[in-house]
Amino acid sequence: xxxxxxxxxxxxxxKSTLLTELKTRGHTVVEEPGRRIIAEETARGGTALxxxxxxxxxxRAIELALSDHAAATALDGWVFxxxxxxxxxxxxEALTGEPVxxxxxxxxxxxxxxxxxxxxxxxxxxxxxxxHGFDIAVAEYERLAKTYPALGYxxxxxxxxxxxxxxxxxxxxxxx
Numbered sequence: 001x002x003x004x005x006x007x008x009x010x011x012x013x014x015k016s017t018l019l020t021e022l023k024t025r026g027h028t029v030v031e032e033p034g035r036r037i038i039a040e041e042t043a044r045g046g047t048a049l050x051x052x053x054x055x056x057x058x059x060r061a062i063e064l065a066l067s068d069h070a071a072a073t074a075l076d077g078w079v080f081x082x083x084x085x086x087x088x089x090x091x092x093e094a095l096t097g098e099p100v101x102x103x104x105x106x107x108x109x110x111x112x113x114x115x116x117x118x119x120x121x122x123x124x125x126x127x128x129x130x131x132h133g134f135d136i137a138v139a140e141y142e143r144l145a146k147t148y149p150a151l152g153y154x155x156x157x158x159x160x161x162x163x164x165x166x167x168x169x170x171x172x173x174x175x176x
Contacts, residue, residue, distance in 0.1 A: 004072050005174065006081045006114040008148070009158065010141035012134070013117030014166070018158070019082050021167040028075055032082035033064040055096055061088035062100065069108050078174065084110065090147045091140075105151045114153045115170055116145060118160065 007015050016032070023029040034050070037060050041048050048056040065085035072079045085108055089101040119138045148155045156173055158166055 002109060002111050003075075003078045004069065004081060005078055005111045005170075006084050006086065006148075006153075007117070007158075007170070008083050008087055008114065008144055009117030010119045011137040013119065013137075013141070014158070014163070015082055015117045017163050018117075018166050018170070019080055021163045022078075022080050022170065025167065025171075027077065028072075028079045030068045030072065030079060030081045030084075033061040033068065033088060034083065037061060037064065055092065058088050058092040058095065062092065062104070066104075066108065069110075078171075080170075081110070086110075086147060086151065087144065090143060094143060101147070102151075110153070111174070112152070112154055113156055113173060114148055115156050115158050115173075116141070116148065117158045 007019060009015060019029045019031075034057070037057060038049060040046070041057075047053050048060045050057045062085065065083075065088050068081065069085055072081075086101070086105055089104045092098055093101045119134070119141050145155065159169055161169075
């Protein structure tokens with residue numbers, strides 16, 4: 001069984017909070033590649049940042065997501081990804097036209113069910129790593145809402161509810 005589960009969707013839609021809850025319940029969680037890259041690039045004065053060089057940032061995100069995906073194959077149980085390879089590859093393809101999405105997604109699959117956080121303006125906030133506005137987050141969501149089903153994934157929208165109920169929804173959806 002492929003226990004690698006993607007939780008993706010709108011920036012600021014509560015994904016990280018949900019993943020923290022799943023980790024608290026004993027599941028393995030893989031942090032978002034983008035946040036890790038931003039921390040590394042900022043610490044070293046690098047330029048592979050989404051607001052400086054988006055293409056370089058996305059190439060790094062693909063590399064990191066490939067590494068995360070490979071490392072998760074050795075793990076037992078559910079492994080939840082805060083975004084992942086498909087997010088980065090679809091963003092790079094949308095930005096540059098570079099045809100990376102289908103080849104990468106064909107050889108590096110996640111669980112057939114994936115969860116998509118919808119736009120949720122009531123909880124959306126910017127921060128030092130999320131500098132884009134809500135309109136950009138919604139456009140990102142719309143791209144991902146088309147991409148995942150086109151690649152054969154069953155997309156399950158996350159309910160706009162308390163985090164414990166969201167985690168219950170994810171876990172119960174995986175066992176049915």
